[in-house]
Amino acid sequence: MVRFILFLALFLALCYVIKGFLKGLKLRKVLKTGSKQAGEQPPITDELVQDPVCGVYCPKRDALSLNQQGKTYYFCSDKCRQEFREKRNNL
Ligand SMILES: [Zn+2]
Known part of the structure; x- marks a missing residue:
């Protein structure tokens, strides 16, 4: 029974990690498209x-x-x- 609980916990942790990974992937995609849009416009060098x-x-x-x-x-x-x-x- 203890083993089953451990397995479940591990499974949930894995799910959490995968979710986080997918989230990061999505975020990276957004960042990529964002930089692409910025690349189409003249680069903002205004300081x-x-x-x-x-x-x-x-x-x-x-x-x-x-x-x-x-x-x-x-x-x-x-x-x-x-x-x-x-x-x-x-x-
Ligand atoms: Zn002045």
């Missing part, structure tokens, strides 16, 4: 960068950049970039 002057976040491709001392700063507008430059020069 948000923060303007150190006004603190606004803007996409990197729209932001104006300024290289200073090997560090690149990004700005929402030329006004902010000018302001930052002037501040740096005053320091």
Whole structure:
């Protein structure tokens, strides 16, 4: 009788594992189709960068950049970039 219960428990555990495996497989399928859809569209390379002057976040491709001392700063507008430059020069 104990053996039967053990067998049943093992069987249930196996069912659980198989269920989990199938779930994972489905999830992977969804992820695959998701990446496929993303591949059809232009890849999103937009990275948000923060303007150190006004603190606004803007996409990197729209932001104006300024290289200073090997560090690149990004700005929402030329006004902010000018302001930052002037501040740096005053320091
Ligand atoms: Zn700004």
